[in-house]
Amino acid sequence: MTTAAAAQPGFLARRHRSYYLFIVPALVVVGAVIIFPWLFTAWMSAFDWKIGTAAHFVGFDNYTGLATNQRFLESIVHTFYFTALAVVVPLILGLVAALIFHREFPFRGVLRGVFTMPMMATPVAVALVWTMMFHPQQGVLNYLLSIVGLPPSLWVYSPTWVIPSLVLVEIWHWTPLVMLIVLGGLAALPTEPYESARLDGASEWQLFRYITLPLVAPFLVVAAVIRTIDALKAFDTIYVISQGGPGTASETINIYLYLQAFAFYNVGNASAVVVVFFVIILALALLLLYVRQRAKWTG
Amino acid sequence: MSTAALPMAARAGRARLRRRLRKIAFALSVAVIVSPAILVFFWMLSLSLKNEIDNLAYPPVFIPDPPTLRNFVQVFAENSMGLYFWNSIVVSGFATLIALAVGIPAGYGIARAQAHKLTVLVLIARMTPALSYLIPLFMVFQFLGLNNTLTALVITHLVITVPIVVYIMAGHFETLPKELEEACQIDGGSVWTSFRYVALPLARPGIVVGTILAFIFSWNNFVFGAVLAGRATRTLPAAVYNVLTFEQLAWGPLAAAALVVTVPVLLLTIVIQKEIVVGLTHGGVKA
Numbered sequence: 025m026t027t028a029a030a031a032q033p034g035f036l037a038r039r040h041r042s043y044y045l046f047i048v049p050a051l052v053v054v055g056a057v058i059i060f061p062w063l064f065t066a067w068m069s070a071f072d073w074k075i076g077t078a079a080h081f082v083g084f085d086n087y088t089g090l091a092t093n094q095r096f097l098e099s100i101v102h103t104f105y106f107t108a109l110a111v112v113v114p115l116i117l118g119l120v121a122a123l124i125f126h127r128e129f130p131f132r133g134v135l136r137g138v139f140t141m142p143m144m145a146t147p148v149a150v151a152l153v154w155t156m157m158f159h160p161q162q163g164v165l166n167y168l169l170s171i172v173g174l175p176p177s178l179w180v181y182s183p184t185w186v187i188p189s190l191v192l193v194e195i196w197h198w199t200p201l202v203m204l205i206v207l208g209g210l211a212a213l214p215t216e217p218y219e220s221a222r223l224d225g226a227s228e229w230q231l232f233r234y235i236t237l238p239l240v241a242p243f244l245v246v247a248a249v250i251r252t253i254d255a256l257k258a259f260d261t262i263y264v265i266s267q268g269g270p271g272t273a274s275e276t277i278n279i280y281l282y283l284q285a286f287a288f289y290n291v292g293n294a295s296a297v298v299v300v301f302f303v304i305i306l307a308l309a310l311l312l313l314y315v316r317q318r319a320k321w322t323g
Numbered sequence: 324m325s326t327a328a329l330p331m332a333a334r335a336g337r338a339r340l341r342r343r344l345r346k347i348a349f350a351l352s353v354a355v356i357v358s359p360a361i362l363v364f365f366w367m368l369s370l371s372l373k374n375e376i377d378n379l380a381y382p383p384v385f386i387p388d389p390p391t392l393r394n395f396v397q398v399f400a401e402n403s404m405g406l407y408f409w410n411s412i413v414v415s416g417f418a419t420l421i422a423l424a425v426g427i428p429a430g431y432g433i434a435r436a437q438a439h440k441l442t443v444l445v446l447i448a449r450m451t452p453a454l455s456y457l458i459p460l461f462m463v464f465q466f467l468g469l470n471n472t473l474t475a476l477v478i479t480h481l482v483i484t485v486p487i488v489v490y491i492m493a494g495h496f497e498t499l500p501k502e503l504e505e506a507c508q509i510d511g512g513s514v515w516t517s518f519r520y521v522a523l524p525l526a527r528p529g530i531v532v533g534t535i536l537a538f539i540f541s542w543n544n545f546v547f548g549a550v551l552a553g554r555a556t557r558t559l560p561a562a563v564y565n566v567l568t569f570e571q572l573a574w575g576p577l578a579a580a581a582l583v584v585t586v587p588v589l590l591l592t593i594v595i596q597k598e599i600v601v602g603l604t605h606g607g608v609k610a
Binding site: 042043044045046047049050051052053054057058060061062064065068075117120121124127129135137138139140141142143144145146147148149150152153154155156157161162164167196200201204205208250253257259260263264278281282285286291294295298301302305306309 | 349350352353356357359360361363364366367370378379380381382383421424425426428429431432433435436438441444447448449450451452453454455456457458459460461462463465478479481482485486489513514515518539542543545546550559560561563564567574577578580581582584585588589591592593596599600603
C-alpha cells in the first residue's frame with residue numbers, strides 16, 4: 025500500500041513530463057514566428073533604422089520622438105474615436121438582434137444564418153463592395169438616401185464623415201459576433217425569475233431591465249473586450265476604403281504604423297509605434313477584464 | 324345579456340388586433356436587422372453580373388438584365404485570378420497543415436498536463452497587432468532572400484493558424500474522458516500510444532473545426548500577402564486589392580473578384596456554424 029502510494033507521484037510526474045513533450049514542436053514554431061518577432065521588435069525600436077541603411081542605436085529617442093509627433097498623436101485620437109463608436113454601436117445593436125433571435129419565429133435558423141454571414145466574409149472583399157457603395161455619384165447608398173428623402177453624403181470622401189462611414193462598415197461586419205455571444209448568454213438564462221416577476225405584474229420593460237440585462241451583462245463585457253481589441257487593430261477595411269484619407273482624417277495607429285514601416289521603410293520608428301500600440305491594447309483589454317471581474321463579484 | 328356581450332367581443336377584437344400589430348412590428352424588426360447583410364451581398368452579386376454601363380447607371384440597376392459572366396471571365400483571363408486562387412490555397416493549405424501537425428499534439432499536451440498558463444500566450448498573440456510580426460519577419464526574409472516567395476507567406480501565416488489550432492484542440496481534448504487513455508496506459512501502452520490510438524480518433528470533430536477556422540482566418544488575411552508577396556505570389560485578398568488600385572472604376576470585375584474570394588469562406592462557414600463564435604473569441608475570454 026505504502027509502496028504504491030509512493031510510486032504514484034513519481035509515475036504521475038513522469039507522465040506529466042511526457043505530456044510536456046507534446047507541446048515542444050508547437051513551442052518551437054511559436055518561438056520562431058511569434059515570440060522572436062516580439063523581441064526583435066522591441067530591439068529594433070531602440071535604433072534609428074531605415075531599410076537599406078545602417079542602423080544607429082538611439083536608445084529611447086524613437087519613443088520620445090513619438091510623444092511630440094503631431095501626426096502620431098492625431099492617429100491615437102482617430103483610433104479612440106473609431107474604437108469607441110465601433111464598440112458601443114455593435115454592442116447595442118447586437119443585444120437588440122440577440123433579443124429578437126432569442127424568440128421563436130418562422131425561418132429563424134435561415135435568417136440567423138443570413139444575419140451572421142458578414143462576420144466571416146473576407147474583409148478585403150467586404151471593403152471593396154462598400155467602397156463602391158460609398159461612391160458619392162454612382163454609389164447605391166446615396167441612391168437609398170434619396171429614396172427616403174435625405175440629402176446625399178460624401179461618405180468616405182469627407183474628412184468629417186470618413187470615420188463614421190468606416191465605423192458603419194465595422195458595425196455591419198461585426199454586430200453578428202456580438203449577437204451570437206449575447207445569444208449564448210440568453211440561452212443559458214433561468215426561467216424562474218421571469219415567472220415570479222410576471223406573477224408580480226412586471227412589465228416587459230421591467231423584465232428586460234431588471235432580469236435580462238443584469239444576467240447577460242457578463243456576456244456583453246466579453247463581447248466588449250473582443251470588440252475593443254478588434255476595433256483597435258482594425259486595418260483591412262480602413263486601408264482598402266480610405267488609406268487613412270482624405271489627407272490623414274482617418275489615419276489610425278495601425279495605418280500610421282503600416283505607412284511608417286512599408287511606405288517609408290522607417291522600421292526603427294515603426295517598431296516603437298508597435299510597442300506603444302501594444303501597450304494601449306493591453307491596457308484597455310485589462311481594464312475591461314477588471315470591470316468584468318468586478319461585475320462578477322457583485323453579481 | 325347582449326349589451327354585456329358586445330363590449331366583451333369588442334375587447335377580444337381589440338386584443339386580437341393588438342397581437343396582430345405586435346406580430347407585424349416584430350416581423351418588421353426582423354426585416355430591418357437582416358436587410359443590411361442581404362443588401363451588401365446582393366449588391367456584390369448584382370455588380371458582378373452586370374455589364375459596366377449598368378454598373379455605372381444612375382439610378383442604379385438592381386437586377387442584372389441580361390446577366391453576364393463577362394466580369395468573371397475577365398478577372399480570370401486578364402488579372403490571373405486563377406493563379407492567385409491557387410496561391411491562396413497553397414499558402415492557407417500548408418499553413419493549416421503545419422499548424423495541425425504541431426497544434427494537435429500541443430493541444431493534447433496542454434489539456435493533459437494541465438498547462439493552462441500556456442493559453443495566455445494565445446490571448447496575448449490575439450491582442451498583438453499583425454504588423455508586430457510582419458516588420459521583423461519582413462527583415463528576416465529579406466536577409467534570407469525569401470521575400471516574394473510562397474515559403475515566406477506560409478511561415479508568416481503560421482502566426483494565424485498555430486494559436487487557433489492549439490486553442491481549439493486544447494479545449495477539445497479537455498472535454499474527452501481521461502479514463503480510456505488511462506486504461507490504455509495501465510495495459511502497458513505509452514503516452515504516445517494512448518494519444519495516437521485513443522485520444523486522436525476521438526478528437527476528430529475538434530480537428531475538423533480547428534482545420535476550417537485556421538484555413539478561413541488564413542484565407543481572409545490581407546496584410547501579410549500585401550507586404551510579403553511579389554507579383555506572382557500574391558494571395559487572393561492582396562490580388563483583389565490590386566485590381567482596385569489599377570482599375571479604379573471597373574466595378575464589375577472588382578465585384579466578381581470580391582465574390583471569388585468570399586464564396587469559399589461562406590461555404591466553409593456553413594459547415595461549422597455553431598463553433599464560429601469560439602473561433603472568433605479564441606484566446607479572449609470564455610463566455
